[in-house]
Amino acid sequence: MRVFAYFLGLMKLTSTALLLALLPFAASGHHSMVEYSGSESLELNGVVSEVQWGNPHIRFKLLVRNDAGNETLWRLEGIPRSELERNGIPSNAIAAGDVVTVAGRVSSRREQTMYVRNALLADRTELLFGSAREPRWPQATRTVGGATDPIDEAKALESEATASGIFRVWRRAIGGNVGRWSGDLPLTDYAVARRSTFDVIRDNPFANCTPSGMPDAIMRNGWPIEFVDGDDEISLRMEAFGRSRTIHLSADNLPEARPATPLGHSIGHWEEGTLVVRTTEIDYPYFETRGGTPQSPSIELTERFSLSDNDTQLHYEITVTDPETFTRPVTGSKTWVWTPGLELAPYECVPDE
DSSP: OHHHHHHHGGGGOOHHHHHHHTSOOOOOOSOOGGGGTTOOEEEEEEEEEEEEOOBSOEEEEEEEEOTTSOEEEEEEEESOHHHHHHTTOOTTSSOTTOEEEEEEEEOSSSTTEEEEEEEEOTTSEEEEOTTOOSOSOTTOSEEEESSOOOOOHHHHHHHHHHOBTTBSEEEOOTTOOOOEESSSOOBOHHHHHHHHTOOTTTSOGGGGTOOOOTTHHHHTOOSOEEEEEOSSEEEEEETGGGEEEEEESSGGGSOSSOOOBTTOEEEEEEETTEEEEEEEOBOOSEEETTTTEEOOTTOEEEEEEEEOTTSSEEEEEEEEEOTTTBSSOEEEEEEEEEOTTOOOOOOOBOOOO
16 A cells, blocks of 8 residues: 555655755645635645644645655645544644645645645544545545544533523534625725735734634634623633633623723623624724725624524524625624533644744
8 A cells, every 4th residue: 555655665755855844834824715615635645744733723744755756845734623632533643754645625825735634544544634524545444533522421411401591612513614694795995995905825813823803703713612601791702712702791890991802892681582792892903804804993793692492503693884894784694503511622722833
């Protein structure tokens, strides 16, 4: 098999190849998946030279040798560390020096860059990353990862006994999308001009582990969230970047001095079991971080969080008003699901070098 044949060539790495293996990762940031959509799947076999096992993506480099003996350095990305570990793939699954075969989609914007979906290790273990649900290689003797979470049964039972209304941990459905805006964004001329200057590689703030502000922090957030009841206020904890939003249940509880922040200041109330939240004073430049759509300090949000009939889904609706950016209000929605026993994990963002 190729994976074992390549292992024999591991000792023949040239000094040039070793220098390449020590190069840092390119400053590429937290990229939009658009650059991988529509591209054909490619399979590569090589030697892992460096691994960054973290959020918002795992990253590793692969030194690939062709039939002529020439070597190319590929930069590989995968789903976040926290999701891999929830799916049973530990942080030591891939290490520098390992010989692996990978398959995934090639970037349409950057050379020798791939988003990995499957990986075959030298011991014939196949790792299923992200949306991969079925093994790719028939020679694999076992598979790790995929759609199921190894949730501790005791934690699941405790979660089922203590969950109350929205006050529990929620995650997006496996394979599900993050939030969607309804229709095309009705941009003003000013917003169109600002958006046209945005470059997803150069300007994306995720490159240095800079967290996004509202509403992007909710709409594009693929990590779990948790609502915690604090009597006169509600904490909306987000696994991403370990942040928390405070939703005051009375305007009287707002601090007197409250400078604008990326998450803004929120006041909520209950309407027949639905949590309705109004957020203002948002200090963040992007309505969509990945698309570069701007927003102004006058932006206002109205959010509605409501439970499904069986309490297993949390439905979210949002209305955005920003006259400097949009010619009319913008609406969007998303849904989270309840997985009893799921807990928020440390985020541990790893910036690009």
